[in-house]
Amino acid sequence: MKVKDIAVLLGVILIVAMLVIPFPTWLLSLLIITNISLALLVLLTAMNMKEALQFSIFPSLILLLTLFRLGLNVSTTRSILSKGDAGGVVETFGTFVVGGNVLVGIVVFFILIIIQFIVITKGAERVSEVAARFTLDAMPGKQMSIDADLNAGVISEHEARERREKVSRESDFYGAMDGASKFVKGDAIAGIIIVFINLLFGIIIGMMDGLPLGEASTKYSMLTVGDGIVSQIPALLISTATGIVVTRAASEGNIGTDILEQLFANAKMLYIAAGTIFLLGITTPINDVLTIPIAASLAIGGYMLSRVSPASEDDLLESVEQTEVDEMKSPDSVINLLNVDAIEFEFGYGLIPLADVNQGGDLLDRIVMIRRQLALELGIVIPVVRIRDNIQLEPNEYRLKIKGNEMARGELLLDHYLAMSPGGEDTVEGIETVEPAFGLPAKWITDEVKEHAELMGYTVVDPASVVSTHITEVLKVNAYDLLGRQETKQLIDHLQESYPILVEEVTPNPLSIGEVQKVLAKLLKENVSIRNLPIIFETLADYGKLSSDTELLTEYVRQSLARQITSQYASDGSTLKVITVSGKIEKMIADSIQQTEHGNYLSMDPTNSQQILEAVAGQVEELSLMQYSPILLCSPAVRMYVRQMLERYFPQVPILSYNELEANVEVQSIGVVNVE
Incomplete structure (x- = not known):
């Protein structure tokens, strides 16, 4: 184990030890200062994070720090009641901080309790509950948005995987924070109970030791108040950190930067605030010496902000244009032009409602289902389909390109349905056309004729189903062209997770990835699914040592897949x-x-x-x-x-x-x- 892991384990063991083993007062003082330092460090960390997941350990940390603080309370209580002493830190807080006045100390302690329990802890608890519920409710929408971006080609598979992991981690984090906020609330309640126990039993023990009631009350009240305040200060810091974490929205800067940039972003607001404070000073008995300097400071701040005016829209537009020109001149921009998308689906502006979710389009969801369907049928992961509109096409026209080459083209009428005749007399009126996927004669019919066509036995489908069927058939026919060496390597890596010995017998010796890819591509070209990779690799392991002829190896593989091929063409x-x-x-x-x-x-x-x-x-x-x-x-x-x-x-x-x-x-x- 690493030194850091051992240190954390020893810290947890120390917390457990504090609950059962009496510690010397000097060690208690050291641990109390450590507790305050850790609470301050947690607060500063919470203030400097940009999003909640940067402090993902916070729920577990709350539990450990709460347990540490309660362990200290148990140890100091044991020391106060048994020895009448809890160390220099507790005594200092009981005398110096509250001025040696027991009543003042009790009032300060209860004010801290009220601030923490009623204001900060209650608010943080409510925000945690709402954040956990809203994050869980938003998960399906976020997942669909990621799938849509992936199918549109906006993000890669790796980026989509990272986003899904982030969505899952956010759900886990806010769910854990909902429970962790209960620790903070329970800690505040425990602090109140511990103070009453220390005060009551301290006086009883002091009187049993022979001290007068007044002296016993003064001594144990001072120690109790000091112990209560010294434990509530770090508890208050942790509560504040909890509130900051659960109310923090994702941002480019930390909380300090965001406050300065957003609170003091408008110079006019500073002028209004300065005028209000100035009028408050001269129209009320408040001393002008207090209000005028503050009003002057706000006015000076507003003047300084107004001098640093944001760039005009023309300057901003010019800057953007210059950036684009610079990017076009850079060598990287030329390199990017060489990239060719594996699959592109382009359509005219009249078909935009097909892909626009706000207009009821479900093309993105259909493409997700197409990729899943082909993965089940053919055993190949179809690359991401990049969807874009193209003004060079006719308004109702679309085309599908594979590796930059046009493989299919068609035309849709969004306000019509495609009707295919079952044969016999054609009695349905419509626009003559050809079904794009299979080349069958068909008609575009209106919604008024749809019911009549269905009664006549016509097969009637909507435009979205027409184009998704066309895409599916084209991808099936050209699946072999989409399987390159990189895609083959991904399939082999996936197979290796379950069959490592089998993969080692096939590649890299006696067959390279390129030779395996040729065999798989030949199978796909003849519409033979490669989903059953274990059988394919078993055959390649048997015959790959005898021959490297991919044509011959493909024949051996086909014979091994006899049951699959038979069921493909002959039903039971x-x-x-x-x-x-x-x-x-x-x-x-x-x-x-x-x-x-x-x-x-x-x-x-x-x-x-x-x-x-x-x-x-x-x-x-x-x-x-x-x-x-x-x-x-x-x-x-x-x-x-x-x-x-x-x-x-x-x-x-x-x-x-x-x-x-x-x-x-x-x-x-x-x-x-x-x-x-």
Whole structure:
């Protein structure tokens, strides 16, 4: 343990010892002075903090200092009643501070008690209760504000995490202060009771020792009053510090700076105060010698403040413009221009209500849900989506950019609904359009037609749902492009917390982070979720030592994820309808594989490739007419080469191998890809 930790532990042990062990009077005097010093230090610290969390230990410190003060009270009470002496500090406060008059001392003590108990402690207790309740009630709003700033790109993930921690710490702090203020209140009550005990039993013990009633009363009253005052002064300082902490608002300066800057900020107010004090002196019997110097001081202060006038708006605007020019000339500003946001969502000014919370827009909340949905479905943490308006777009137009490149564009009518026909006769009036996410024919209809369209079987959605669905589908298709080495490193670090040995077997040897990233990106590109990272890393640990070919490793991983891939395309008990690849085509592909030291690749005659593509296109079209989703099934040896051939022309057609399907799933071939 460190020396500081041991010192704190010894201090707590000393407090406990004071409750049961008699201390010599010189040690009591030393501890009393220490108590006053600590209370003064706490008060000064509270006055110089900028926000409450800078003194987060304060609730626990109140408890320890209160216990220390009560321990001193017990020790001094024991010394007064047993020896008739409590040390030089108590005697000094009993004689010198109150002038040796017992009644004056009692009056001073009760005034201190009234100030602390009724004024400061009661007010601090009430403020603590209100602050604790309001801080707890404000937590959901603060969390939503942080999420909104994060989705808008105003803050980073690290800054958002820090803000959430701060919100949580504020709640804990004010909750603890609500309880700690009760310690201060109880300390004041205990002080009153201890004084009465010392006074009553001191007189009784003095008379039992043979002292006359008057002498016993004088002696023990002086010691009791001195002990009460010497304990109430640090208690009053702690109470004041408590009030300052719970009433302190976040600021750029300490309380002294804020008082001077805010109380004496307006010169006119000083002139008014000076005139009022001057008139008070000349119109009332108050001595002019007292009022005129104070009025003159206020007037001089107002004159000095008026000379230091704030800069005019023109000067301020010129200063801001000059600062912007200087920033543009600095090399850092040019570097910042090179930054490219991972995901940007831009919209015209007509779509601002979508993102404006004050106008009922919930786009920010929807994007939060989209990121959570994709994390569950694909196992990837989508980067923050930067949302901004763009006057270069049409008023109702929006576009989605990934890494600076436009990936999608659409148009919304905020005062309309998008209606998609179920087929059959089209009887709903509206503006013809195309549903942006899936390219289906649709219509923009008004609110008056909405009910009729729903009765006719139309699928009717609001504009916010249209754009959020479009964003979701585009991000799903391009998820592989959002997974870089840095994002892969974050996934690996998260996995390492639960599976450290597994991660050590895969990276950095035999596979680098870049090679792991390529495998994960290839899985995402074919719409295979990487959420089950333990299975993926188990496979990479088994085969990574045998080969570093990421194409081959991806095939091994897909086969390990057979249960997941099967459930993705075949629901429980249903038959999986597929298009199979003929043995002739598989042999043509196998014969066209070229082996090199950098890996294998497909080198097929263009005529044969064209025939295969036309055959696949014909089968896909037939299945689309039958309202089946096309799935291509082939042998494991050629699956990745078939994918290489078809991914440019049929990117949405899943290509599976026999090893990627569970043995218990029923497969029905409803088409065969073959060539003459």
